[in-house]
Amino acid sequence: MKVLLIGSGGREHVLAWKIAQSPLLTKLYCAPGNGGIREVAECVAINADDIDGLLAFAKKESIDLTVVGPEALLVAGIADRFKAEGLAVFGPGKEAAQLEGSKAFAKEMMSKYNVPTAEYEVFTNENEAKHYAIEAEMPVVVKADGLAAGKGVKICESSQEAVVAISQMMSGDLFGEAGKKVVVEQLLEGEELSVLALTDGETIISLASSQDHKRAYDSDRGPNTGGMGAYSPCPQIGDDVFNRVMETCVAPLIKGLAAEGITYSGILYAGIMLTKSGPYVLEYNCRFGDPEAQVVLPRLKSDLLQVMKEVADGKLQTKVLEWHEKACLGVVMASGGYPGHYENGFVIQGISAANSGEDVFVFHAGTSSDADGKITTSGGRVLTVAALGGNLRQAYDRAYDALQKIQFDHSYYRRDIGRRAMEVLR
Ligand code: AMP
Ligand code: GLY
Secondary structure, eight states: OEEEEEEOSHHHHHHHHHHTTOTTOSEEEEEEOOTTGGGTSEEOOOOTTOHHHHHHHHHHTTOSEEEEOOHHHHHTTHHHHHHHTTOOEESOOHHHHHHHHOHHHHHHHHHHTTOOBOOEEEESSHHHHHHHHHHSOSOEEEEESSOOTTOOEEEESSHHHHHHHHHHHHTTTTTGGGGSSEEEEEOOOSEEEEEEEEESSSOEEEOOOBEEOOEEEGGGEEEEOSOSEEEESOTTOOHHHHHHHIIIIIHHHHHHHHHTTOOOOEEEEEEEEEETTEEEEEEEESSOOTTHHHHHGGGBOSOHHHHHHHHHTTOOOOOOOOBOSSEEEEEEEEETTTTSOOOOOOBOBOHHHHHTSTTEEEEESSEEEOTTOOEEEOSSEEEEEEEEESSHHHHHHHHHHHHTTOBOTTEEOOSOTTHHHHHHHO
16 A cells, blocks of 8 residues: 655654555655654655645556645645545544534534533624623633644633733734634643544544643643653553543534534544543544654554555545553653754754664654764654553653753653652552
């Protein structure tokens, strides 16, 4: 099978690494890829937002399956464009991708199909939003409706804070059009969990659980980021709660969309809060999580390419996925300043020394490599260093030991990935 993978982050590196292991694969291209992906795929210099260019390439090379990594392309309708040309694609169409592309749409679907989620209101009028925030019981969460790279959510302890967040978002200054509509919702408390499910719109199979660490600094302090580290599986939940998440937070939504005439095909990411009154949905994403994919996929024994093709063909026959018993933990090395302003172009040293450890993987995100093999930083999240271990503690030790071998100027990372979970296990 000839495969085209689209994207250039850590998520796409682990996808490329996993797809490359499939006996079904004959050739793997990645557009545009990054310094690490080029070791397992042929990188082609087409920008990830150039749908016409990607389509022309897929036709010219007779690609059998295109796997779309980033959400923006799915929300823009890449899957519909490829399907209209008779090309198989892994990822939902434009309408289904609205689950991530519009938080108001996601909330509306959850309400309609009885998926537990925080109480909310949607506003397109700034004064009405502010009025609601002033009257509402605090804290509240203010969310930009559209895509904002994980930064469009503000937790507000006071009405004043909420009013400021609403002004900033609705004026368009922060997120442009994406912020002109906002969702204001109740704060939920509990442990967060990421659940991924593969579906062709009818059959649903779950992947292993994982937990991300969204805040920039240790002990969950600092601004929200795209994710600073993750581990899988989550010892905090047993099979009973996991099954409840699938039954109350995933299945009714996919069935509900089908009832609306929308087939959800691809991977569905449900961000879950385990509250005292059970699991609630925080958000849906229409793609693999990053860095969740970097800790879930190394544990997967099954052939991912085969399952992705079944999903893309609308015939998901695989019943369950096989997993390694091991735990996996991944730590993101970021550029100093991320998620705010940061500088690029610093030389990264020690990747091969880190990679040589047993069951250690260095997944590239914001890296570039030149013809001499010199690797430099080119993004906020630079690398995810992930490791498998007999248990979470061993995975933690291996990942952090490997990470110590890598250096670049102004790097920073969290030192406490998985710590809370290890306490649960004690
Ligand atoms: P979202 O992009 O909607 O997942 O929000 C990003 C992060 O904000 C989530 O991972 C949570 O940590 C936090 N968050 C979002 N909504 C809520 C909520 N209703 N209650 C508490 N935390 C929330
Ligand atoms: N790690 C969170 C996300 O991928 O949205």
